[in-house]
Amino acid sequence: MKSAISCKNIIKRFGEHTILKNLSIEIPKGKITTILGYSGAGKSTLMKHFLGLVKPTQGSLTVLDQNVPTLSDDELRKFRKRFGMLFQYAALFDSLTTYENIAFPLKEFTDLNKNEILERVKELLTAVGLNEDSLYKLPSELSGGMRKRVGLARALALKPEILLYDEPTTGLDPITTKMVNDLITTTGRTENTTELTSVIISHDIQATLKISDYIAFLEKGEIIEFSPTEEFKNTTHPTIRKFLDLTTH
Numbered sequence: 001m002k003s004a005i006s007c008k009n010i011i012k013r014f015g016e017h018t019i020l021k022n023l024s025i026e027i028p029k030g031k032i033t034t035i036l037g038y039s040g041a042g043k044s045t046l047m048k049h050f051l052g053l054v055k056p057t058q059g060s061l062t063v064l065d066q067n068v069p070t071l072s073d074d075e076l077r078k079f080r081k082r083f084g085m086l087f088q089y090a091a092l093f094d095s096l097t098t099y100e101n102i103a104f105p106l107k108e109f110t111d112l113n114k115n116e117i118l119e120r121v122k123e124l125l126t127a128v129g130l131n132e133d134s135l136y137k138l139p140s141e142l143s144g145g146m147r148k149r150v151g152l153a154r155a156l157a158l159k160p161e162i163l164l165y166d167e168p169t170t171g172l173d174p175i176t177t178k179m180v181n182d183l184i185t186t187t188g189r190t191e192n193t194t195e196l197t198s199v200i201i202s203h204d205i206q207a208t209l210k211i212s213d214y215i216a217f218l219e220k221g222e223i224i225e226f227s228p229t230e231e232f233k234n235t236t237h238p239t240i241r242k243f244l245d246l247t248t249h
């Protein structure tokens with residue numbers, strides 16, 4: 001299977017603290033992979049490596065066939081256009097309407113004209129299950145779930161090859177959580193399915209088991225398990241068993 005992201009023996013130190021310890025993982029292309037782990041395990045730090053926001057102290061990192069730590073600032077800017085990101089807070093621009101939020105990357109990074117941008121924004125709205133009533137509303141006029149949808153539409157605007165989600169449902173109510181999880185699955189499975197790679201960071205085990213093709217468990221800076229979801233459920237690793245049992249009862 002082809003990897004979208006390949007980490008080999010990554011060590012990351014901040015001062016005297018070693019956050020990632022000899023971490024290796026091959027994240028398959030075109031699939032949904034979730035990285036699970038307790039708070040402070042190093043999950044967000046690992047995700048920042050994928051984008052070249054953080055450089056490994058040691059080890060190698062290849063993402064979409066690019067040797068990330070060697071890229072120049074210019075190359076990184078280009079490289080990051082191949083990603084979509086959705087974080088815990090949808091991080092919309094508060095003073096911009098839905099249309100302006102989604103159009104932002106299109107204006108910034110493409111040569112599309114006004115009409116083409118409007119068409120693309122409408123297409124993206126449909127893809128995330130919103131209708132045109134939301135187009136000229138401000139984030140404050142939308143529900144939490146709708147804001148997530150707008151955030152996802154913006155993340156999809158440049159047709160990314162990798163979608164990164166860092167704790168996309170943390171702090172949401174159960175109904176919105178379910179909606180976001182459904183959205184991750186539909187997006188991961190329908191937007192040019194064979195090409196789009198989704199990587200989710202989560203500590204929500206129930207959702208993870210439902211939506212992931214592969215699951216990795218990060219513990220104290222190391223990947224201690226990485227397997228297809230069905231196999232992961234039956235792991236005998238004591239730390240993960242404890243995590244699964246604590247959170248499923």
Ligand SMILES: Nc1ncnc2c1ncn2[C@@H]1O[C@H](COP(=O)(O)OP(=O)(O)O)[C@@H](O)[C@H]1O
Pocket residue numbers: 014019037038039040041042043044045046
């Ligand atoms: N820029 C940084 N400088 C120093 N320490 C950091 C930095 N970024 C993260 N850390 C530390 O790395 C550890 C892992 O953090 P993080 O990757 O955010 O964990 P997680 O996302 O799994 O909760 C934490 O102890 C955090 O304080």
Ligand SMILES: [Mg+2]
Pocket residue numbers: 043044045166
């Ligand atoms: Mg984190």
